[in-house]
Amino acid sequence: MPLQSEFVKRLQAARASFLEVVVVAVLLAFSVAVLATVAFEELGNIASLFLGLVLAAACFCYIVARNSRNRDYEAIATTAIIIERESNSLVRICGHEAIERMADYLDAGFAENPALLNQWQTQSLAGHALPADAPLPDTTGSRRILTEVAEYLVLETLSTHLSDFYRSREWDKGDLKVYRRGDIPDVLLSNRFLELFTREPMDRTGFFGPVESNIVMTSAPGRYFYRFELTLPSASRISRQADGRLLISSSQLDVYISVGFSYVNIPLAFIARYLKKKPIGMNSYGLRVTIAAHAHKVLRPRAKDWKYHAWLDAYMDNVREEFDFAAFLQRVGWDQIEATLVVASDDGRPWVNE
Numbered sequence: 001m002p003l004q005s006e007f008v009k010r011l012q013a014a015r016a017s018f019l020e021v022v023v024v025a026v027l028l029a030f031s032v033a034v035l036a037t038v039a040f041e042e043l044g045n046i047a048s049l050f051l052g053l054v055l056a057a058a059c060f061c062y063i064v065a066r067n068s069r070n071r072d073y074e075a076i077a078t079t080a081i082i083i084e085r086e087s088n089s090l091v092r093i094c095g096h097e098a099i100e101r102m103a104d105y106l107d108a109g110f111a112e113n114p115a116l117l118n119q120w121q122t123q124s125l126a127g128h129a130l131p132a133d134a135p136l137p138d139t140t141g142s143r144r145i146l147t148e149v150a151e152y153l154v155l156e157t158l159s160t161h162l163s164d165f166y167r168s169r170e171w172d173k174g175d176l177k178v179y180r181r182g183d184i185p186d187v188l189l190s191n192r193f194l195e196l197f198t199r200e201p202m203d204r205t206g207f208f209g210p211v212e213s214n215i216v217m218t219s220a221p222g223r224y225f226y227r228f229e230l231t232l233p234s235a236s237r238i239s240r241q242a243d244g245r246l247l248i249s250s251s252q253l254d255v256y257i258s259v260g261f262s263y264v265n266i267p268l269a270f271i272a273r274y275l276k277k278k279p280i281g282m283n284s285y286g287l288r289v290t291i292a293a294h295a296h297k298v299l300r301p302r303a304k305d306w307k308y309h310a311w312l313d314a315y316m317d318n319v320r321e322e323f324d325f326a327a328f329l330q331r332v333g334w335d336q337i338e339a340t341l342v343v344a345s346d347d348g349r350p351w352v353n354e
Helices: 007-043 045-067 097-112 114-122 140-167 185-189 192-197 268-274 303-307 311-323 325-332 334-344
Strands: 072-084 176-180 215-217 224-226 229-233 237-240 246-249 253-262 282-295
Touching: 072 097, 072 311, 072 325, 097 114, 097 140, 097 192, 097 224, 097 311, 114 140, 140 192, 140 229, 140 253, 140 282, 140 311, 185 192, 185 237, 192 224, 268 334, 282 311, 325 334
Parallel strands: none
Antiparallel strands: 072 282, 176 229, 215 224, 237 246, 246 253, 253 282
C-alpha cells in the first residue's frame, strides 16, 4: 500500500476552506444584521453593539482555530543495520535500496579516507568476547559513521527529489535559489561523507579527465562524486541546529531532518533464510530517520506560497518507502514467506539454529 503524507496538500485545503468559510460568514452576517435590527429596538444601542462584537469575535476565533489545526507532521522511517561480527561489515540486504546504497557509500568513504576506516575498526559495533567485568567497548566512531552516512543518503535523495520537482513545471526563477556545498558550511563540515563525496574531483585522487556529469563512480576503487544542489524557495535557510538536526526553514514552513539509533525488529528467520547468514554471528541495530514539518502561516491567502513547498509530501513518502525496514518486509511479502517456511519445517520454526 503506498504511503500518503499529504501534509502540504492538507494545508492548502485548510487555506481554501478558510476563504470559503469567510465568504459564507459575510453572507450570514448580513442576514443576522436584519435580525439585529429587531434586537436593537428591544435592547438598546450599547447592549446590541456589545453582543454583536462578542458573537463576531467568537465566530472568527472558531474559524481560525478550526483551520489552523494539524500544522505539524512527522514522518519516521527505521531501517535495519546488521553488522557481521567476523568481518566487521555492514550486511547488504538485497532489494533494500537504502542499505545497499549505504554499503556502497561506506566502501567509497573507507577507500578514500583511511581515517574513517580506522574509526570503524577500532570503535566497532561488531562486538567482541569480553570478561564480565570489562568495560563496554567504545562504539562512538562506528555509530557516528553510520549516522553520517544515513544522513548523507537522505540529503542526496532530497537533492535529486528537489531537482526533479522544480524541473517538472514552470516556476518564477526569481522565487527559487540553488544552494550548493559552499552555501551550507556548517552542514558540510559536520558530515564527512557529504564533504568528501561533493568535493570537486580535480581536488581528489582517482578521477581521470574532466567530470561532466552530476554523479560519477570511477574505475579507481571506491571513488564517488555527487554534484550536490538543493533547489528551494529563495528565502529558505539551511542550518545545523545545536541538537544535531538539520533545519530547512522558510517564511511558510520549517522542515527538520534527524538521524539516530533506535530499535527495530529483525526476524531471525530473515537473517538465516533471506540473508543466508548465521544469526548468532550478527549484531542488529535500528537506525531511524525523522522528518518533522511545522507550518507557520496556514491561512496566508496567497496560493502560490504553498505550491513551492509541495515537494515535501512526496519526499516524506519516498524516504519511508526507501528507508523503512517494515515497508521493505511488506514489499517483499515476508509474512507469506515466513509462513511458508514454518509450514515446510519439521519443528514449526521458520529458521535453522546454527
